[in-house]
Amino acid sequence: MHILFLTDNFPPEVNAPASRTFEHCVEWVKAGHRVTVITGAPNFPRGKVFGGYRNRIWQRETMAGIHVIRVWTYIAANEGFAKRTLDYLSFMVASFLSSLFVRRVDVIVGTSPQFFTVCAAYASSLFKRVPWVFELRDIWPESIRVVGAIKQNQALDLLEKVELFLYHKANAIVSVTHAFRTSLIRRGVSGDKIQVVTNGVDVSRFTPRNKDxxxxxxxxxxxxxxxxxxxxxxxxxxxxxxxxxxxxxxxxxxxxxxxxxxxxxxxxxxxxxxxxxxxxxxxxxxxxxxxxxxxxxxxxxxxxxxxxxxxxxxxxxxxxxxxxxxxxxxxxxxxxxxxxxxxxxxxxxxxxxxxxxxxxxxxxxxxxxxxxxxxxxxxxxxxxxxxxxxDRSSLAGVMLEILNTQAIRQRGTE
CATH class of the missing domain: 3.40.50.2000 (Glycogen Phosphorylase B;)
Structure with a gap:
């Protein structure tokens, strides 16, 4: 199976989305699957490209057997809603266009918290005629409303309509918490398509150790x-x-x-x-x-x-x-x-x-x-x-089964 994963964060960035995606993809490669990740030049959270990288239109590398495609984005520090939105939108466009050149894909994953990445995954799935999975890491844009990062309620209302549209269009939703699943069902999303794969830990790396x-x-x-x-x-x-x-x-x-x-x-x-x-x-x-x-x-x-x-x-x-x-x-x-x-x-x-x-x-x-x-x-x-x-490896196996199920269903309809 060839898995195409769209994510705004990926190592060497060290935030939670980057770690979860990388560790899951590593396990899927170990299981014998081909994994391609489309992401940007590493820059989170300072908005400065990491040493050894450049913000180019297209660059490739291989990390732990994962095929990584890095695309150009408008880079902004993790501050200022307008600039961050431009960052998100640029990645949405660039990742979608790049996905068109990735061949023989069986299933696509788009991960939040910001769902412009998920928009790209949905659009790519339409062009490739393959199923796509919404990995739900945050109820976004409601979290923006809570912290007061943007005051325009009309804009947030529009984003929430897009959010609900994507939930309904996804072939499957992988939620990181049971509470997210409950929230989506309450808002009219079918519970049959939502499965929970919580965050976890690489127990081989994060082990007890003496103080440094x-x-x-x-x-x-x-x-x-x-x-x-x-x-x-x-x-x-x-x-x-x-x-x-x-x-x-x-x-x-x-x-x-x-x-x-x-x-x-x-x-x-x-x-x-x-x-x-x-x-x-x-x-x-x-x-x-x-x-x-x-x-x-x-x-x-x-x-x-x-x-x-x-x-x-x-x-x-x-x-x-x-x-x-x-x-x-x-x-x-x-x-x-x-x-x-x-x-x-x-x-x-x-x-x-x-x-x-x-x-x-x-x-x-x-x-x-x-x-x-x-x-x-x-x-x-x-x-x-x-x-x-x-244990992250076990949780990665659970998510892999979800992806495999979607790919099998798609083959069954062809």
Missing amino acids: DELLQLHGLQGKFVAGYIGTHGLAHALDTVLDAAKALKTTADGNRFRFILLGDGANKAALQKRARVEGLDNIIFVDSVSKDQVVRYWSVLDASIIHLKKDELFTTVIPSKLFECMGMAIPVLHGVEGESARIVESEDVGLLFEPENPEGLVNCLRRLADDPELFARFKTNGPLGAKRY
Whole structure:
């Protein structure tokens, strides 16, 4: 089977969509299938092309047996709705045109969160007369409305009509959460075409390891209890809550034993750094995005991982993929996200929950974890055990069956 996958993010980018797509495609290649990925020059989230790449009209490479076609796009940093939309639209056009030159395709996958990529997958499927699958990673554009990235309700209403059109036209939908599936059914999409393949973790890469001594010395973390947030610093993540917690701890007698690391980039990072400087929050360390191998080193120095999203009903439907990476590396979680992901934290017994955008709750959980060695040890033990239930290779196999079913159905109608 020849799988054509359209995605706006792909390694060496290290965000969740890039990792999921790459790790799934690797497993499909191992299973004997041909996989072609159409993507852009790596630039997320800073909007600057990575070293060794150029933003060309067309370039090819092979990664782990995956045929990768990189196309020209209008590149914009992860900030500014208008410029980001131009980025998305340019990839939609370029990926569609490029897909026409990929021959003998059996099934096409288009992945969100932004669905202009999915528009290209749908258009390509019409020209090639093959089935296409909508991989649903986010309820977009509703998430834009929630974070206030765009105020024009009419524009958002139009985008939502396009969104529903694509749901109905997809031969199958692969949702990363059960809550997304429920939401689509409530909006009139047939549940028969929606299957859930959650995010997961490469358990061969994200495993327990000793703290990285070099990083401990570099950032002066010896003897400190380190809590960290690793990921995009966007509007949806409401990371001022972490700064509020750090500020509260600075005024306490024992607050000096705690340190915070915020690793990553995004639309809100500069504002967070400015606030930390102005308020003298020297217990927070900001680190720019690093490679996937380096990310694992930074995970290792954490005693607790902070997972946080803005307090809104929409975000009760998401499952941050970093949860599974924390579990695999035996890092207890301080979880400031309500809903489906919170239930996983509780059922797997891998961390503590606090109310989103509640810095006092975060501080209380941090103290409780630091002061209770038995609780800390229990969470560390349970993490890797739970991660095995979200093994990326097994989940890739489930999605492969969905793709294969669509390809077989298509052959049966010819």
